[in-house]
Amino acid sequence: MRIDIITVLPELLRSPFEHSIMKRAQQKGLAEVHLVNLRDYATDKHKSVDDYAFGGGAGMVMKIEPIAACIDHLKSQREYDEVIYMSPDGELLDQPLANKMSALKNIIILCGHYKGVDERVREHYITREISIGNYVLSGGELAAAVVADSIIRLLPGVLNDETSALSDSFQDNLLAPPVYTRPAEYNGWKVPDVLLSGHEEKISQWRHEKAVERTQQRRPDLLK
Ligand code: SAH
Numbered sequence: 001m002r003i004d005i006i007t008v009l010p011e012l013l014r015s016p017f018e019h020s021i022m023k024r025a026q027q028k029g030l031a032e033v034h035l036v037n038l039r040d041y042a043t044d045k046h047k048s049v050d051d052y053a054f055g056g057g058a059g060m061v062m063k064i065e066p067i068a069a070c071i072d073h074l075k076s077q078r079e080y081d082e083v084i085y086m087s088p089d090g091e092l093l094d095q096p097l098a099n100k101m102s103a104l105k106n107i108i109i110l111c112g113h114y115k116g117v118d119e120r121v122r123e124h125y126i127t128r129e130i131s132i133g134n135y136v137l138s139g140g141e142l143a144a145a146v147v148a149d150s151i152i153r154l155l156p157g158v159l160n161d162e163t164s165a166l167s168d169s170f171q172d173n174l175l176a177p178p179v180y181t182r183p184a185e186y187n188g189w190k191v192p193d194v195l196l197s198g199h200e201e202k203i204s205q206w207r208h209e210k211a212v213e214r215t216q217q218r219r220p221d222l223l224k
Helices: 010-018 020-027 064-077 095-101 119-124 141-152 200-218
Strands: 002-007 032-037 050-052 060-062 082-092 106-110 128-131
Touching: 002 010, 002 064, 002 141, 010 020, 010 032, 010 141, 020 032, 020 141, 064 106, 064 119, 082 095, 082 119, 082 141, 095 141, 106 141, 128 141
Parallel strands: 002 032, 002 106, 082 106, 082 128
Antiparallel strands: 050 060
16 A cells, blocks of 8 residues: 655654554555655745635645645556545544555545645545544644554554454454453452463453443443
C-alpha cells in the first residue's frame, strides 16, 4: 500500500514513520509512505500556501492552487483509491473504517492548517473526510499519522504475530482483555491462575469472558 501525505510540515511527520511497526512495514515493502511538501507546489515568489479569508474574519485559509497542482501531479503518476482530507467535521475514525482502508492500494491524505482548506478543494478533489475525534488540532499532521498507523498495522505481514491485530480492542466490537507478563507475582499481586495453566481452551475462554465484561463496564454501546 502507498500513502502520500500532503503537508506544509513534512518534518513534523517524519519521526512517526521511522520507528517500530510503521518503520518495519516500510522495510518489508508492505507500506510506502511519502511525505509531499505542499510548498513545492506553490507558484508565487513567496511560496505562499495560504491567504486571507474572503468575507473577513480571523485566520488564514489554505489556497486551492498549490493543493490542486500537487494532487494533479500525484494523480498523473498513478491511480488513487481515495483522496482524504483530515478534518474535525469529517467521518469519525474507528476500527471498521481502518479495516476498510487497509484494503486500498494508493491513498492521498491532505493535512489542513490554519482555518482549513478552501471549500472548493473539498468539493472537487476530496473523496473522503476523516476526523480523529471531537476536538480541534492545529494541523492535520498528527491526525494523518494516527490514520496511517491504524491502517498500516493491519496490512498482512506487518505484525509478527498475524493474529495479534485481531485480538485488539474494537475488532468484533469487544475491548481487549487484560494482559500480564513476568513476574507471576509482584508485591503480592498475582497474575490470574488460568493464564499460567497452559490450558489453551480455558485461557481463550477466560479472555473472551474478560473482554465481554470489560466492554459491558466501559463501552456498553459497542455491544448493541
Ligand atoms: N476551522 C476548522 C478547524 C481547522 S484546524 C474547523 O473549525 O473545523 C486546522 C486543521 O487541523 C484542519 O484543517 C484539519 O486538517 C486538522 N484537524 C484539526 N482537528 C482535527 C481532527 N479532530 N481530526 C482530523 N483533523 C483535524
